[in-house]
Amino acid sequence: MSVVPVSKNDEVVVDIVGLTHDGEGVGRADGFTLFIQGALPGERVRAKVLKVKKQYGYAKLMEMVVASAERVDAPCAIYKQCGGCQLQHMDYAAQLSWKRQHVVDNLERIAKLRVAGDGVVAAAAGDGAGVGASVGTADNGAGVGASADGVNAGVVVHPTIGMDDPWRYRNKAQVPMGMEASGLIGGFYARGSHRIIDMNECLIQHSSNDEIIARVKAIGRELGVTAYSEETGRGLLRHVMARVGVLSGEMMVVLVTNGSKIPAVERWIERIRESVPGVKSIVQNVNTRKTNVIFGDETRVLWGSDVIYDELDGIRFAISARSFYQVNPAQTVELYRQAVDYAGLTGTETVIDAYCGIGTISLFLARRAGRVYGVEIVPEAIEDAKRNAELNGIGNATFEAGAAEVVIPRWRKEGIVPDVIVVDPPRKGCDAELLETILAMQPERVVYVSCNPSTLARDLRVLEDGGYRTVEVQPVDMFPWTVHVECCVSLYYYK
Numbered sequence: 337m338s339v340v341p342v343s344k345n346d347e348v349v350v351d352i353v354g355l356t357h358d359g360e361g362v363g364r365a366d367g368f369t370l371f372i373q374g375a376l377p378g379e380r381v382r383a384k385v386l387k388v389k390k391q392y393g394y395a396k397l398m399e400m401v402v403a404s405a406e407r408v409d410a411p412c413a414i415y416k417q418c419g420g421c422q423l424q425h426m427d428y429a430a431q432l433s434w435k436r437q438h439v440v441d442n443l444e445r446i447a448k449l450r451v452a453g454d455g456v457v458a459a460a461a462g463d464g465a466g467v468g469a470s471v472g473t474a475d476n477g478a479g480v481g482a483s484a485d486g487v488n489a490g491v492v493v494h495p496t497i498g499m500d501d502p503w504r505y506r507n508k509a510q511v512p513m514g515m516e517a518s519g520l521i522g523g524f525y526a527r528g529s530h531r532i533i534d535m536n537e538c539l540i541q542h543s544s545n546d547e548i549i550a551r552v553k554a555i556g557r558e559l560g561v562t563a564y565s566e567e568t569g570r571g572l573l574r575h576v577m578a579r580v581g582v583l584s585g586e587m588m589v590v591l592v593t594n595g596s597k598i599p600a601v602e603r604w605i606e607r608i609r610e611s612v613p614g615v616k617s618i619v620q621n622v623n624t625r626k627t628n629v630i631f632g633d634e635t636r637v638l639w640g641s642d643v644i645y646d647e648l649d650g651i652r653f654a655i656s657a658r659s660f661y662q663v664n665p666a667q668t669v670e671l672y673r674q675a676v677d678y679a680g681l682t683g684t685e686t687v688i689d690a691y692c693g694i695g696t697i698s699l700f701l702a703r704r705a706g707r708v709y710g711v712e713i714v715p716e717a718i719e720d721a722k723r724n725a726e727l728n729g730i731g732n733a734t735f736e737a738g739a740a741e742v743v744i745p746r747w748r749k750e751g752i753v754p755d756v757i758v759v760d761p762p763r764k765g766c767d768a769e770l771l772e773t774i775l776a777m778q779p780e781r782v783v784y785v786s787c788n789p790s791t792l793a794r795d796l797r798v799l800e801d802g803g804y805r806t807v808e809v810q811p812v813d814m815f816p817w818t819v820h821v822e823c824c825v826s827l828y829y830y831k
């Protein structure tokens with residue numbers, strides 16, 4: 337029987353050998369694994385043991401013995417308390433390479449894929465375009481990782497695309513509200529809890545969002561508004577969502593309330609309009625459920641437009657309160673361009689965009705395809721998608737509201753034959769039914785856009801087993817200073 341070599345409250349000196357997917361340092365104390373928030377690989381730290389389980393434990397960083405060369409001072413004043421960012425103590429270039437490695441680890445461990453080289457593309461095409469080592473080449477010139485005999489030469493995982501200026505990139509803030517003796521507060525949750533850390537500014541938020549949140553809090557205090565309490569289920573204001581169209585400068589404020597009546601609502605509207613001049617839309621969402629889910633089902637416009645507009649790569653988008661819209665527009669353009677590139681379009685193809693949101697990727701694809709079919713579960717987002725196609729004079733995109741795993745099998749029965757299927761699911765990945773349908777439809781190419789490397793890897797294994805080859809993976813840093821990473825993956829049917 338193995339003996340645990342540490343006990344609660346012991347102070348131990350630990351070498352940090354890795355970083356978990358949620359950014360904790362992985363330490364080794366006498367061969368025993370300790371997870372230590374704030375420690376980086378290559379460091380030696382003194383830590384106090386907080387909790388011990390059979391195979392591992394948790395410890396608190398007490399003192400730095402040897403610091404990593406990749407350690408930097410976190411610029412945010414509340415970084416240590418707030419759970420929003422996890423990697424502000426790590427140099428940005430190091431974050432980018434850790435994110436690539438994190439993707440590689442998932443592809444190897446979960447998808448059981450072999451990754452070619454070290455991210456430096458060994459046998460790149462003459463023009464420098466990234467293709468897998470010893471690759472075959474599809475007719476359209478796109479690089480493929482499976483050679484003619486179907487033997488996989490290894491998946492190419494490119495270096496993560498980072499940002500030149502990785503601050504103030506978020507176009508949306510969803511801030512929980514709470515009460516303190518001083519009145520209404522609002523900020524992000526402390527790490528691993530639902531305790532709200534009151535916040536005046538967030539360095540990854542667009543400054544307009546900081547301004548909106550600060551003004552709404554001030555107005556709330558002035559009007560004596562109560563915040564919702566998770567314990568009692570009482571109080572009015574649950575969350576405030578602020579969203580800005582970075583290119584248009586248009587702003588939306590969403591007040592998520594516990595109940596439909598907002599006392600002195602006219603005063604609210606007047607005060608928000610006075611103090612946030614760029615505001616184009618003030619919306620209420622009603623959520624009376626005792627749940628962690630932010631939004632309820634009822635949404636109504638209190639003042640102004642039901643949407644704000646933004647633009648990505650020359651395409652305009654109308655965005656309503658409940659619609660998903662990527663939070664980092666500069667990196668979104670990088671991601672979508674990569675998706676279009678991996679789709680290998682010549683102008684005639686039929687493309688399905690599953691989990692299409694407001695039709696963003698669909699409209700990027702539609703500029704290069706014969707026809708695009710988009711499907712999305714949120715009806716408001718599909719209304720936005722239709723409006724967006726019209727707004728941009730794009731006539732070859734069709735949208736339908738519903739679950740991808742229900743609608744696409746029906747499209748199959750109706751005779752739609754896609755050359756390419758693009759999927760961009762939520763964190764939980766693709767529904768098994770959808771993956772089965774993709775395998776049954778056998779499009780020549782699949783492009784998988786993912787914000788979660790582990791569910792991505794799980795789904796890639798299913799597609800590989802069904803005859804697809806994963807060729808290239810492009811990680812994109814959509815969320816600097818956090819552990820999250822977005823990926824765009826190209827797959828080919830090879831059987």
Ligand SMILES: C[S@@+](CC[C@H](N)C(=O)[O-])C[C@H]1O[C@@H](n2cnc3c(N)ncnc32)[C@H](O)[C@@H]1O
Pocket residue numbers: 660661662690691692693694695696697711712713714717738739740741760761762763767787
């Ligand atoms: C990561 S977002 C991607 C949206 C869009 N492709 C974009 O880039 O803006 C995932 C989307 O899938 C939608 N969704 C979730 N489950 C779904 C399902 N079963 N079928 C279709 N759409 C779904 C969500 O509402 C959300 O809009």
